[in-house]
Amino acid sequence: MRTFICFVPLGQYNNHEIIFRMFSLAKLSYFACSDSDKKWYNTVPKSKIEIDLGPCCKILLSNTTERQNKLKDFKVCALAAQSGHLDCLIYARSLGCKWNSGTCNNAAENGHLEILKYAHERGCPWDITTCNLAAMNGHLITLKYIHEHGCEWDKTTCKMASAHGSLNTLKYAHEHGCPWDKGTCEAASAFGHLNTLQYAHEQGCPWDIDTCKMASNHGQVNTLQYAHMHGCPWDASTCEVASLSGHVNTLRYAHENGCPWEATTCDLAAMIGQYHTLRYAREHGCAWNMDAYILEFLKIYPPIHKYALEQYLREPSALGTAGGLYYFRDTILEPLDNNEPIQAFFVMNGDVCADFPLDEILNMHFNYSNRSYHQQNQPVLVTVMATETTREQSVHYGCMVVDKETNVIQHYVEKPSTFVSTTVNCGVYLCSTRLFDTMADIHLEISNNNGSFNQLCTPISNKNQQKTTDQVAVVMWMEQDVLRKLAGQSRYGCSSSCDDRLSKIKTKTSMTCGLALAATTNNWWSQLKTAGAAIYANRHYLGLRQQNERFLHVKTLSEFALPSPIKLMTINPESCYSIIGHVYVHPTASVHPTALLGPNVSVGAGAYIDQGVRIKESIILQDAVIGQHSLVMHSIIGRCAKIGAWCRVEGSTTCSDPNPNVAFAKMTPQLPLFNALDGRLNPSITILGCSVNVESEIVLLNSIVLPYKTLTRSYKNEIIL
Numbered sequence: 001m002r003t004f005i006c007f008v009p010l011g012q013y014n015n016h017e018i019i020f021r022m023f024s025l026a027k028l029s030y031f032a033c034s035d036s037d038k039k040w041y042n043t044v045p046k047s048k049i050e051i052d053l054g055p056c057c058k059i060l061l062s063n064t065t066e067r068q069n070k071l072k073d074f075k076v077c078a079l080a081a082q083s084g085h086l087d088c089l090i091y092a093r094s095l096g097c098k099w100n101s102g103t104c105n106n107a108a109e110n111g112h113l114e115i116l117k118y119a120h121e122r123g124c125p126w127d128i129t130t131c132n133l134a135a136m137n138g139h140l141i142t143l144k145y146i147h148e149h150g151c152e153w154d155k156t157t158c159k160m161a162s163a164h165g166s167l168n169t170l171k172y173a174h175e176h177g178c179p180w181d182k183g184t185c186e187a188a189s190a191f192g193h194l195n196t197l198q199y200a201h202e203q204g205c206p207w208d209i210d211t212c213k214m215a216s217n218h219g220q221v222n223t224l225q226y227a228h229m230h231g232c233p234w235d236a237s238t239c240e241v242a243s244l245s246g247h248v249n250t251l252r253y254a255h256e257n258g259c260p261w262e263a264t265t266c267d268l269a270a271m272i273g274q275y276h277t278l279r280y281a282r283e284h285g286c287a288w289n290m291d292a293y294i295l296e297f298l299k300i301y302p303p304i305h306k307y308a309l310e311q312y313l314r315e316p317s318a319l320g321t322a323g324g325l326y327y328f329r330d331t332i333l334e335p336l337d338n339n340e341p342i343q344a345f346f347v348m349n350g351d352v353c354a355d356f357p358l359d360e361i362l363n364m365h366f367n368y369s370n371r372s373y374h375q376q377n378q379p380v381l382v383t384v385m386a387t388e389t390t391r392e393q394s395v396h397y398g399c400m401v402v403d404k405e406t407n408v409i410q411h412y413v414e415k416p417s418t419f420v421s422t423t424v425n426c427g428v429y430l431c432s433t434r435l436f437d438t439m440a441d442i443h444l445e446i447s448n449n450n451g452s453f454n455q456l457c458t459p460i461s462n463k464n465q466q467k468t469t470d471q472v473a474v475v476m477w478m479e480q481d482v483l484r485k486l487a488g489q490s491r492y493g494c495s496s497s498c499d500d501r502l503s504k505i506k507t508k509t510s511m512t513c514g515l516a517l518a519a520t521t522n523n524w525w526s527q528l529k530t531a532g533a534a535i536y537a538n539r540h541y542l543g544l545r546q547q548n549e550r551f552l553h554v555k556t557l558s559e560f561a562l563p564s565p566i567k568l569m570t571i572n573p574e575s576c577y578s579i580i581g582h583v584y585v586h587p588t589a590s591v592h593p594t595a596l597l598g599p600n601v602s603v604g605a606g607a608y609i610d611q612g613v614r615i616k617e618s619i620i621l622q623d624a625v626i627g628q629h630s631l632v633m634h635s636i637i638g639r640c641a642k643i644g645a646w647c648r649v650e651g652s653t654t655c656s657d658p659n660p661n662v663a664f665a666k667m668t669p670q671l672p673l674f675n676a677l678d679g680r681l682n683p684s685i686t687i688l689g690c691s692v693n694v695e696s697e698i699v700l701l702n703s704i705v706l707p708y709k710t711l712t713r714s715y716k717n718e719i720i721l
C-alpha cells in the first residue's frame with residue numbers, strides 16, 4: 001500500500017454520472033475488498049460511483065511475480081490505452097513500463113483521445129495502423145488529431161472508414177488528400193453502407209464487378225441495388241457468391257434484374273449445402289450440372305439430396321423407353337421460361353456416342369411439311385437418327401425400311417431374326433409434342449390388351465376408362481411400340497387402304513396419325529455397351545475435338561489446351577511435356593515435362609502425372625495420380641486413384657474397332673466378360689475404380705479393380721473385389 005498510491009485527478013461526466021477515472025483510494029480500497037464485499041459494492045442501489053477496474057489496474061495493484069514479469073513488456077501500457085485509463089498509463093510509465101505503437105493503436109481504436117495525446121506528446125511511436133484503426137471505428141476526432149500530427153495514411157484508411165459506414169470520417173479523409181481505390185466501394189458494399197457507397201461513387205471513387213460481388217456475398221440488397229442502378233457492372237459471379245453464401249435476397253435481386261447466371265450457381269449451392277439459394281435458382285430456370293457424383297455427395301445434406309432426386313424424373317418402376325416419357329409428359333411439356341410452348345424435344349439413349357447431327361435432324365423434322373411430296377398431310381411426329389451397318393451387324397439393332405425419296409420409315413423391326421435392312425436406329429429421336437397423342441393410344445391399347453398390343457384394331461372403349469387407365473403406369477417401348485405403330489401407319493396411309501374396322505378407329509383417333517422419318521447419317525456412331533467401348537469412344541471424341549479445333553478456339557481458347565498430332569506441344573511455359581496424336585489434358589491437371597502422353601489420352605481435372613510416365617489409349621479421371629516412370633495403356637484410371645512408381649497398368653484391345661475395309665462396319669461386340677470354358681475373366685481393358693491405391697512396382701494386366709482397394713502385389717486377368 002505504501003509505495004504505489006498515485007493521485008491523478010481525472011473525472012469526466014458521462015450520462016450525468018461521475019466516473020472516477022483516477023488511480024484513486026476508491027480503486028485501491030475496492031481492489032482490497034473481498035469478493036462478497038465487492039458484490040455488495042457492485043449492487044449498492046443507485047450507485048453513483050462506478051469503479052472501473054480494468055486488467056491494467058489489476059496488474060498494477062497486485063503484488064505478485066506475475067506483475068513483475070508483465071511490467072517488463074509492452075503489455076501494461078497497451079492495456080491502459082485500451083481501457084482508457086490515463087491514471088494507469090501514467091503510473092505504469094513511472095514504474096518504467098515500455099510502450100510502442102500498440103499503445104497508440106489501442107487508444108485510437110477505442111477513441112481515447114486523451115491517452116493518445118499523452119502518449120504521442122511523450123514520444124510514443126505510431127504508424128499507419130493507428131490511422132486505420134481510428135477510421136475503422138469511426139473516431140473522427142481521433143483521426144483528425146492523428147492526421148494533423150503527421151501520421152501517415154493510405155487507401156486502407158478510406159476503406160476502413162467506408163466499411164464502418166462513417167460518412168464524416170470518410171469525407172474528412174478524402175477531402176484531406178487520403179487516397180482511395182475500389183476497395184472503398186467494396187467495403188461499403190459488403191457492409192451495406194449506402195451512405196458511404198454513394199459518397200464514394202459520386203466523388204469518383206472507382207468500382208467494378210467486385211462491388212456487386214461483395215454486396216451479393218453479404219446479402220446487402222440495398223448496396224447491390226444502388227451499385228447496379230448506377231452502372232456498376234456485374235456478372236455470373238454475383239449470382240455465384242450469393243448462392244454460395246445462401247443469400248436468397250441478393251440472388252433474387254440479381255436474377256430479377258438481368259444478372260446472368262450459370263450452372264455453377266446451382267452446383268456451388270448444392271456442394272456447400274445452401275438449400276434455399278439452390279431452390280431459388282432451380283425454380284427460376286438456372287441450369288444444374290448435377291451428375292451422379294454430386295448426387296452421391298449430397299447425401300450429407302438430406303434436404304438437398306431429396307430435392308435433387310425430385311429434380312430428376314424417376315420412373316416409379318421400369319416403364320420402357322417410351323413409358324417413362326409418357327409418364328412424365330406434363331413435366332416435359334411445361335412451357336419454357338419465356339412461356340413459349342414446347343414444339344419438339346430430343347430423346348437420346350444414354351448408351352450411344354456419336355458425332356450427333358442434331359441440326360440436320362431438326363431441319364428434316366421441321367422442313368418436311370414444306371415439301372411437295374408429303375402424303376396425306378400427315379404431320380411428322382418423330383425423326384429418328386439412323387445409320388448404315390453391314391448386313392451381318394444390322395440384326396443386332398433396330399432395323400428400318402426407309403423410303404429413299406421421302407425418308408419416311410415404312411417398316412420397323414427391333415433386332416430382327418433375319419435380315420431386314422442395313423439402316424438401323426441410332427437411339428436418338430426428335431419428337432413432336434403430338435407424339436404423346438400416339439403414345440396415349442398405345443398406352444390404352446396395351447392396358448386393354450394386357451400387353452398384347454399387336455391387335456391394332458381393338459375397339460377403343462369409352463372415355464371414362466381411358467381416364468382411369470391413363471393413370472396406370474404401363475411399360476411402353478419407343479422402338480417396338482411407338483416406331484412400329486408409326487411405321488405401320490405410313491405404310492398403309494391413314495384412311496383408305498385400312499380395312500373398315502381399322503379406318504373407323506383411325507377416323508376416331510385421327511389426331512394420332514403421323515409419320516416417322518429417318519435422318520440417315522454417315523457420321524461416326526457407336527453403342528457404348530462395354531467398358532472397353534469407352535476407350536474407343538474416347539479416341540473418337542478426341543478426334544472430333546481436333547476437327548472442331550477452330551470452333552473451340554473461338555469459344556474457349558483459355559480453357560482448353562489444344563494439342564496437335566505428332567508434334568511436341570507446350571501447354572504452359574513451365575511444363576512442356578510431349579504428346580503423340582490426340583491428347584486432352586484438363587487445364588487444372590499437372591503433367592511432368594518428362595512424361596509422354598498419347599495417342600488418345602484424356603486427363604481429367606486435378607490429375608497428377610509424374611516424371612517419366614508413359615500413357616496411351618487411356619482415360620485418367622479427375623484427381624488421379626500416376627507415379628514416376630509408370631506405364632498406363634488401354635486402361636481407365638478412376639477418380640482419386642493412385643498408382644505408385646515403376647508400375648505397369650495395361651489392358652488389352654480385344655474390343656475390336658470396326659473393320660476399316662468393310663463399309664459401314666460398326667464396333668463388334670466385345671468378348672463376354674467371362675470365359676465360358678473356365679469362368680475366368682477374358683482379356684479386357686484394365687479399369688481401376690475410384691480411390692484405388694496401387695503400390696509401387698506392380699504389374700496389373702487385363703484386370704478390373706473395384707473402388708477403394710489397395711493392391712500390394714501384381715495381378716493378371718482378374719477382378720479384384
Ligand SMILES: [Zn+2]
Binds near residue numbers: 055058080083
Ligand atoms: Zn487501469
